[in-house]
Amino acid sequence: MNCIFCKIAKKEIPSEKIYENDKVFCFLDINPVSKGHTLVISKKHYENIFDIPENELKELISVVKKISKKRKKELNADGINLFNANGKIAEQSVSHFHIHIIPRYKNDGINISKMFKQK
Ligand code: 5GP
Numbered sequence: 001m002n003c004i005f006c007k008i009a010k011k012e013i014p015s016e017k018i019y020e021n022d023k024v025f026c027f028l029d030i031n032p033v034s035k036g037h038t039l040v041i042s043k044k045h046y047e048n049i050f051d052i053p054e055n056e057l058k059e060l061i062s063v064v065k066k067i068s069k070k071r072k073k074e075l076n077a078d079g080i081n082l083f084n085a086n087g088k089i090a091e092q093s094v095s096h097f098h099i100h101i102i103p104r105y106k107n108d109g110i111n112i113s114k115m116f117k118q119k
């Protein structure tokens, strides 16, 4: 399978690693929305929320919590947004399940609430 995130998890291609354990790998997004934008992936390949087993998802989300807390402190961020896309129509661009940790800073100019406003 030609999956970029599988290759990153196996260190076949380089990434800026933030954390790893036996099941989960965290690394910096190559095209960050904000300083410290991090991706959390399972080391095993699952395409999206529909096929990741619940036990693996639980392991992954506990890493999301731990890294969110750690990175907020390290980066002196004021908050965190979590984001996850499932399926092409939902704008998932890499077909390997991942959760974005997006640190937020005062006056960072990001406007998430705009996304939820009706057209
Ligand atoms: P998605 O659009 O699927 O929710 O997010 C995929 C994310 O993966 C994007 O934010 C993109 O910048 C990031 N990304 C894509 N390819 C690479 C890569 O080779 N290395 C790293 N570090 N991030 C990548």
Ligand code: ZN
Pocket: 003, 004, 005, 006, 007, 044, 045, 046, 095, 096
């Ligand atoms: Zn993969």
